[in-house]
Amino acid sequence: MQLSRLENGQLLRDEQLKRVIPHRSTYEERWLFIAPHDDDIVIGGGLLLQQAVREGKRIKILITTDGSMGYCNLEQKDSIADTRRRETLESFAIIGIRDVEWLDYPDANLMRHIGRRPASGEQQRAKPEEIAGFTGLQNSYTAHLRRFRPSHVFVMSENDYNPDHKVVHQEVLISLFHAEGAIWPELGEALDERPHVYEMAAYCNFKEDPNVEIAASTAELEQKLEAVYAFQSQKQIGMLVENLKLNGPYEYLRDAGFNYYSPARYRTLFRRKESGEGV
Ligand SMILES: [Zn+2]
Numbered sequence: 001m002q003l004s005r006l007e008n009g010q011l012l013r014d015e016q017l018k019r020v021i022p023h024r025s026t027y028e029e030r031w032l033f034i035a036p037h038d039d040d041i042v043i044g045g046g047l048l049l050q051q052a053v054r055e056g057k058r059i060k061i062l063i064t065t066d067g068s069m070g071y072c073n074l075e076q077k078d079s080i081a082d083t084r085r086r087e088t089l090e091s092f093a094i095i096g097i098r099d100v101e102w103l104d105y106p107d108a109n110l111m112r113h114i115g116r117r118p119a120s121g122e123q124q125r126a127k128p129e130e131i132a133g134f135t136g137l138q139n140s141y142t143a144h145l146r147r148f149r150p151s152h153v154f155v156m157s158e159n160d161y162n163p164d165h166k167v168v169h170q171e172v173l174i175s176l177f178h179a180e181g182a183i184w185p186e187l188g189e190a191l192d193e194r195p196h197v198y199e200m201a202a203y204c205n206f207k208e209d210p211n212v213e214i215a216a217s218t219a220e221l222e223q224k225l226e227a228v229y230a231f232q233s234q235k236q237i238g239m240l241v242e243n244l245k246l247n248g249p250y251e252y253l254r255d256a257g258f259n260y261y262s263p264a265r266y267r268t269l270f271r272r273k274e275s276g277e278g279v
Pocket residue numbers: 036037040162165
């Protein structure tokens with residue numbers, strides 16, 4: 001596998017992940033993938049995952065939705081969530097990953113679960129995750145970030161037509177802020193180091209250009225396609241697999257450079273202007 005990273009105009013190439021997706025914190029290296037849907041991560045990162053498994057990285061997959069809206073015929077309507085759960089475990093097993101957890105928020109309805117609220121009085125069919133008497137995406141993500149204590153967090157890009165993707169991206173980033181702070185102590189001990197955040201894409205192009213490339217072999221692409229094919233209940237998967245085949249054994253990631261507002265970063269902009277005007 002040929003791995004590349006663009007940084008400050010330099011192109012770094014390696015066959016190992018350490019230069020391309022560096023681990024700079026003092027935390028043990030732990031990769032947490034947070035997805036809206038069960039199939040997003042193998043579609044966007046099935047090649048990356050194979051390399052990470054080979055290098056022995058500790059990997060956890062968190063799937064936000066229950067998959068209940070993914071039925072393609074009416075007979076599947078009541079059983080689709082269970083079917084997809086089986087397919088998901090099979091798909092990740094092909095890549096060699098077993099740590100998969102669902103948060104069970106209702107598929108195609110994450111907009112109603114933004115934030116955090118007391119868990120009682122929620123009237124719905126899905127049973128979204130409840131921790132410490134609260135529910136909501138920020139409750140779940142904050143608790144899981146504090147529990148798993150990742151060095152790296154991977155999310156799907158927010159530049160997607162699917163609103164579930166936009167919501168997860170937005171809620172994970174604010175939850176990283178919560179997880180580092182003292183807020184909501186019942187959700188666990190605050191993180192003392194900020195994880196690196198990377199974005200992956202599955203259905204739409206990135207908002208800003210990616211800076212990491214994974215160039216794999218045909219055999220590795222075949223393994224990824226096999227993992228994608230495991231989602232047999234998703235009838236649209238055939239079209240997707242064709243697209244993945246056409247694009248070859250390549251994947252891209254973007255280091256989101258997750259950080260907070262720093263006015264110092266902008267000072268030089270105005271200094272340059274001042275000298276340009278001869279003041
Ligand atoms: Zn998705």
